[in-house]
Amino acid sequence: MSHSARLKVDPENRVVMHSHPTHILAMNYVHELDEKKFTYSLWEMCTECIVVFPDGIGVLPWMLCGTEEIGRATAKKMEEFRLVVWGMHGIYGAGKSLDEAFGLIETAEKAAQIFMLTAHLPRLNTIKPSEMVELADFFGVNYRKDFLEDHLNEEF
Numbered sequence: 153m154s155h156s157a158r159l160k161v162d163p164e165n166r167v168v169m170h171s172h173p174t175h176i177l178a179m180n181y182v183h184e185l186d187e188k189k190f191t192y193s194l195w196e197m198c199t200e201c202i203v204v205f206p207d208g209i210g211v212l213p214w215m216l217c218g219t220e221e222i223g224r225a226t227a228k229k230m231e232e233f234r235l236v237v238w239g240m241h242g243i244y245g246a247g248k249s250l251d252e253a254f255g256l257i258e259t260a261e262k263a264a265q266i267f268m269l270t271a272h273l274p275r276l277n278t279i280k281p282s283e284m285v286e287l288a289d290f291f292g293v294n295y296r297k298d299f300l301e302d303h304l305n306e307e308f
């Protein structure tokens with residue numbers, strides 16, 4: 153179901169991969185399961201994040217796996233996102249090739265690792281929303297503007 157949803161958005165998306173990345177899962181326990189907030193927190197963690205997944209990360213709450221219900225919910229998210237988190241379970245990534253799908257998940261996982269390594273420490277620096285816009289403009293990616301607008305308003 154997820155694969156056919158992705159193919160409608162991008163006929164090149166030949167791969168849909170599912171895994172249980174440790175730090176994404178750890179983050180599920182300490183971060184709100186809100187896709188706008190979850191995406192923003194990851195974008196803040198590595199400079200490449202907004203460039204690698206400008207479309208953000210879809211987030212589903214914990215649901216019973218192996219059911220048609222979770223299949224439909226995931227496919228619905230895949231119409232909008234190439235990455236979808238299953239709360240307290242794992243992640244889905246879609247791409248043109250195994251390398252691309254794996255790389256996408258790995259980028260999110262690395263950002264989640266940095267989040268978890270720093271979550272309990274005072275934050276002295278961050279990547280500002282205006283810097284994320286600079287990155288997106290320079291690399292020519294179409295990012296989720298609605299995921300950034302609240303932060304941009306706070307910054308100025």
Ligand SMILES: [Zn+2]
Pocket residue numbers: 170171172241242
């Ligand atoms: Zn699983």
